[in-house]
Amino acid sequence: MLALDSSSAVIYKGYTYSDLSGTSVTLSISMKVSYTMANYYPLDNANIWQFYTSNSSIAQGYETELVSGSETVNGVSGKKICYNVGHAERDCNVYTNDSTGLYIDKFFNKGSGDYIEDVYSPAIYLSPPYVTDSEEFSSVSTDTSTVLSTGVSSTSTVTLSGQMKGLESIAVTAGTFNCLKFYYTVSNSYGSYHQITLWFANNVGIIKSTDDSYTSGRTLIDSKTKTLNYAYINGITYGSYVTETTTKAP
Structure with a gap:
């Protein structure tokens, strides 16, 4: 596969040669542009994103995501992103974004009194390492969920189907960005969708995310939208940081 930077768009290239009769013949070779996913989710330590979150049933306000070191899950070293609301650390995900693709390896809920840890095996596949417009992909993972205070574990199956939907310009408080748009459906064997x-x-x-959650009968439970308010990524600042607050949704 030919991997091109997002700023490069080689659609075709023509070649002209003469056949045995002396007639000139032009060949056109078409190529899809591929995007390097590691560039689209930079997981360097201390990178920060602050989002404004609106949630139809729970809360709305600002929350910050911070890359806070590495953690090894199932023998693979990933980067830990921790989520803070009102300066209180709540949840953490462990991601891998390398030459094999973008994955979620683990989820750790620090906001509940039970401290629940979910480990995915194999990791949930969010994107190929080099992705093209309209490309589809999927994964099936076993989720081992453990209540750390008791050691009690249960397992379920997580099934993901995804597609890169193309390019889209998105305007948020932090600025206007040309984005790769991904759409996913995610289901769990215990019934969530x-x-x-x-x-x-x-x-x-x-830059932006939407998450619509449903019952097993596909009744909408909740809709959550996050838009980027501020980011500090590898020394570059986007937008302005706002002191975090969380309020109940109306």
Whole structure:
């Protein structure tokens, strides 16, 4: 596969030669542009994203995501992103974004009294390492969920189907960004179902996300939208940081 930077768009290239009769013949070779996913979600330590979150049933306000070191899950070293609301650390995800693709390896809920840890095996597959317009992908993972205070574990199956939907310009408080748009459906064998859309910008990360959650009968439970308010990515600042607050949704 030919991997091109997002700024490069080689659609075709013509070659002209003469056949045995002396007639000139032009060949056109078409190529899809591929995007390097590691550039679209930079997971360097201390990178920060602040989102404004609106949630139809729980809360709305600002929350910050911070890359806070590495953690090894199932023998693979990933990067830990921790989520803070009102300066209180709540949840953490462990992601891998390398030459094999973008994955979620683990989820750790620090906001509940039980401290629940979910480990995915194999990791949930969010994107190929080099992704093209309209490309589809999927994964099936075992989720081992453990209540750390008791050691009690249970397992379920997480099934993801995803597609890169193309390019889209997204305007948020932090600025206007040309993004790769991804659409996912995610289901769990115990009954949950989500429709998720993520927009990734080159050298910035997630700019916007939507998450609609449903019952097993596909009744909508909740809708959550996050838009980027501020980011500090590898020394570059986007937008202005706001002191975090969380309020109940109306």
